[in-house]
Amino acid sequence: MAKKKSGNVEFAPRGIGDEKSGAVQKGVDLPAATKSKHKDLGLSAAKLKAMYEQMYLQRRFEERAMQQYQKGKFGGFLHLYIGQEAISTGTTFALNDDDDIITAYRDHGWGLCRGISANEGMAELFGKATGCSRGKGGSMHFAKAENHFWGGYGIVGGHIPIGGGLAFANKYEQNGRISTCFFGDGAVDQGALHETFNIAQLWKLPAIFVVENNGYSMGTAARRHTVADIVDRADGYGMKSAVINGMDVFSVYEKMKEIADDVRKNSEPWFVEIRTYRYRGHSMSDPQKYRTKEELEEYQKNDPIERLKTYILENDIAKEAALEKIEEKVEQEVLDAVEFADNSDFPKDEELYEDMFVEDDPYFHT
Amino acid sequence: MAELQFREAIKAAIDEEMAKDEKVLIMGEEVAEYNGAYKTTEGLLDKYGYKRVIDTPISELGFAGIGVGAAMNGLRPIVEFMTFNFAVLAADQIINHASKVKYMTGGQIDCPIVFRGPNASAGQLGATHSVAYDSMYAHFPGLKVIYTSEPDDAKGLLKSAIRDDNPVLFMESEQMYGLKGEVSDEEDYIIPIGKGKIKREGEHVTLVAHGKMYHLAVQAAKELAKDGVECEIIDPRTVKPLDLPLIIESIKKTNRCVILDEAHPFGGLAAEVGFLIQREAFDYLDAPVQRVTLPDVCAPFAKNLFDLWYPSVKQVVDAVNQVTYRN
Ligand SMILES: Cc1ncc(C[n+]2csc(CCOP(=O)(O)OP(=O)(O)O)c2C)c(N)n1
Ligand SMILES: [Mg+2]
Numbered sequence: 001m002a003k004k005k006s007g008n009v010e011f012a013p014r015g016i017g018d019e020k021s022g023a024v025q026k027g028v029d030l031p032a033a034t035k036s037k038h039k040d041l042g043l044s045a046a047k048l049k050a051m052y053e054q055m056y057l058q059r060r061f062e063e064r065a066m067q068q069y070q071k072g073k074f075g076g077f078l079h080l081y082i083g084q085e086a087i088s089t090g091t092t093f094a095l096n097d098d099d100d101i102i103t104a105y106r107d108h109g110w111g112l113c114r115g116i117s118a119n120e121g122m123a124e125l126f127g128k129a130t131g132c133s134r135g136k137g138g139s140m141h142f143a144k145a146e147n148h149f150w151g152g153y154g155i156v157g158g159h160i161p162i163g164g165g166l167a168f169a170n171k172y173e174q175n176g177r178i179s180t181c182f183f184g185d186g187a188v189d190q191g192a193l194h195e196t197f198n199i200a201q202l203w204k205l206p207a208i209f210v211v212e213n214n215g216y217s218m219g220t221a222a223r224r225h226t227v228a229d230i231v232d233r234a235d236g237y238g239m240k241s242a243v244i245n246g247m248d249v250f251s252v253y254e255k256m257k258e259i260a261d262d263v264r265k266n267s268e269p270w271f272v273e274i275r276t277y278r279y280r281g282h283s284m285s286d287p288q289k290y291r292t293k294e295e296l297e298e299y300q301k302n303d304p305i306e307r308l309k310t311y312i313l314e315n316d317i318a319k320e321a322a323l324e325k326i327e328e329k330v331e332q333e334v335l336d337a338v339e340f341a342d343n344s345d346f347p348k349d350e351e352l353y354e355d356m357f358v359e360d361d362p363y364f365h366t
Numbered sequence: 367m368a369e370l371q372f373r374e375a376i377k378a379a380i381d382e383e384m385a386k387d388e389k390v391l392i393m394g395e396e397v398a399e400y401n402g403a404y405k406t407t408e409g410l411l412d413k414y415g416y417k418r419v420i421d422t423p424i425s426e427l428g429f430a431g432i433g434v435g436a437a438m439n440g441l442r443p444i445v446e447f448m449t450f451n452f453a454v455l456a457a458d459q460i461i462n463h464a465s466k467v468k469y470m471t472g473g474q475i476d477c478p479i480v481f482r483g484p485n486a487s488a489g490q491l492g493a494t495h496s497v498a499y500d501s502m503y504a505h506f507p508g509l510k511v512i513y514t515s516e517p518d519d520a521k522g523l524l525k526s527a528i529r530d531d532n533p534v535l536f537m538e539s540e541q542m543y544g545l546k547g548e549v550s551d552e553e554d555y556i557i558p559i560g561k562g563k564i565k566r567e568g569e570h571v572t573l574v575a576h577g578k579m580y581h582l583a584v585q586a587a588k589e590l591a592k593d594g595v596e597c598e599i600i601d602p603r604t605v606k607p608l609d610l611p612l613i614i615e616s617i618k619k620t621n622r623c624v625i626l627d628e629a630h631p632f633g634g635l636a637a638e639v640g641f642l643i644q645r646e647a648f649d650y651l652d653a654p655v656q657r658v659t660l661p662d663v664c665a666p667f668a669k670n671l672f673d674l675w676y677p678s679v680k681q682v683v684d685a686v687n688q689v690t691y692r693n
Contacts, residue, residue: 100439134472143471150438151471155462161428162463165435172391172417172441192458195428202423355473356508358531363560363607364507 013224015290024294027215028275033248041254045317053326055085055305058109060334065125074126076138081109083279086304088113090252100148100166100179102159107152111142114149118337128344135347157190164196167207178206178263186217188230197237200269207269214278219290234271246276247302368551373543375517376406379524384414393420394446403448404543430456434464437479447483450499464533465508478531485537486628490672496665501634503535504606511605513537515580517547519603522557539578562609568596571686572616572623576602579626586682614646621652622689631659653689658682
């Protein structure tokens, strides 16, 4: 007969409050940023300013969205991308315009990068007919299929196989396009990721799978929900991999461009871990007890937008006044978007039954 | 008319649609080099090659999702499941993604995909290999669900399913693959999705039966005819959209109905059709509608228990006797 053991039994690793040293816990370790200058990367002054504008737009769009949410202008979930803007921006600048992007529900930044206007985006948040998904999707389901932005998806890990499928179709058609699929660190624990990685490597799909590791899956720190370094998962599948500093837009741009070229040339998938940090709560209702203010401040010192701004100024690419002009323009754009969303109509009652099927007059069971 | 096995009818439908449209492809476990676990894809690899006939790992969630993504991105995949009992692992892709992506993107993205394979019990295979899933999927908006009973229906409806620009689930049966039947040799033979068929005319009672249950209904009707009871058999063929007018017309004539369904009783097709009949034909009914389904119990292995579990001709005859007040 086995002997009964004594002692405490625990399963999930504990969260904060258990540290001995008093040092600030860090959600992710950021790798060193690239040393390359914009000229090394082939980025013109105009491109840099465009990058700055894009990142600033994402930031201000979401800050205004948050205000509108708090004012009760719309309901549902609102997951903010604030802090992670260098990833969407660096990636879209690195890809061709007809390469595919699919992501999870933290999707506003991605949508704005891929041509959803501030108006269409804000209207979607408000659930208005003028929204990018005609008010049917909301915050989690921004999409712009005509620009190869396949949307945001709400089932954690559920869109990873679909990202593989986008790549499958591109390989089938030999159209030269590649597919990129973004998800959070929480999604790494889903079986869907592992099934897709195995098939993607086996079938040599032209896909880049990217985890935006922001250190937390809701309130669970990465070290509390997953083992080892996330990027090491690639090794098990013989997949090429990389780790990128996601707080630096140059690092994202440089590496993603290099990877995209490789995928386009060799039709083989990559798994990329981009380390980043989200400044806001998981969604609007998150009391954020699982992290310290000091931790957040550590990352905010590396703010991707401030960083690019400093680079632009220090390297004399644009004057402070020119950047201020961009900021003012964006500020107005976002304010206009709020007004546009507010003034737009909700979808008509008939639209409840539209977009279910391709037929004009489909069958609905009653 | 040519006599074909069920599996040959299915293969013919896939073959014709693959020949017609380069974007049609088939993927699944053992579909290519093995020629299909049930030989429904026999010879297709030789004919269409490795690009379009693709063996997958045992990763239902993974390959179903790759199918969904490929469909969104312009292809027309046929995703074969070894049985729908295993498609449960891919339910997230079917229920949460394929059926919803068009709606939640405000109509921007179509998903023309067919999920197909055998459904329901195939004999003494135990609890995990014996469930009928057609009613479950029919519950979800955005999906069309077909479960046919004869080779002719299978061919015409599978071709329609492959051409449909919406996600369609097409269900078969391991136990029917060898079944022979006359199949139209009309060129490009198509049966519209959502149209049922009166397969036997009769004046005394309406039997609604699809998939394998159709054959049970036929046997019961033969038995009952010996006693002078003439059954009208309606095979809906498509579970959703359901051809309700066809059923209601028949009830108005016979005033009595027994529904056969290979699913469990709670919330299945039998429950649904029963409800619809009381709503649409209440005044025409001469007896409460009855149903023959599986019991609310898992599939047992032991032969005696299995026979008790699976719907029988006797149960159908008894139910007919009940609605005709003959017992
Ligand atoms: C399958 C599934 N389980 C649980 C949830 C609830 N949920 C939504 S987001 C989330 C955390 C995911 O975190 P992560 O993947 O790291 O992405 P992040 O929010 O950090 O961008 C959870 C648990 C869900 N949407 N889907
Ligand atoms: Mg996270």
